[in-house]
Amino acid sequence: GFISEMCFDTLKIDRSLLKRDFEDHRSKVVIESIIKMADSLGAKTVAEGVENTKQLSYLNCSGCTLLQGDFLSEPLPEHRFMDLLKAQNGLKMTG
Numbered sequence: 001g002f003i004s005e006m007c008f009d010t011l012k013i014d015r016s017l018l019k020r021d022f023e024d025h026r027s028k029v030v031i032e033s034i035i036k037m038a039d040s041l042g043a044k045t046v047a048e049g050v051e052n053t054k055q056l057s058y059l060n061c062s063g064c065t066l067l068q069g070d071f072l073s074e075p076l077p078e079h080r081f082m083d084l085l086k087a088q089n090g091l092k093m094t095g
Contacts, residue, residue: 011038013064015049035063 013034017027031047038045047059050069059067076084 008043010044010046010066013045013047013059015069018047018049018051018055031059031064032062038065039063 011034013031017031035045044065046066046068047064048068050056050067051071056071
């Protein structure tokens with residue numbers, strides 16, 4: 001089917017686009033097109049493989065909704081992730 005007929009709420013920006021020379025014009029065009037298409041369709045974008053502040057800043061300025069990668073946090077087991085959320089947000093979470 002065509003993408004316009006698919007049900008989705010998030011489009012992923014593959015880490016391979018961020019791993020290339022980040023000044024590569026073609027990669028930026030693809031990344032920005034994904035973000036614009038998702039926005040136009042009412043979907044979020046998630047960029048995987050964020051490894052440095054340059055990538056983080058570019059994606060934030062480009063309107064990427066969600067980011068994931070080792071720069072933000074290494075993979076964590078659920079209990080450590082919950083502890084991290086509590087510490088960052090001052091939350092008291094139960095069960």
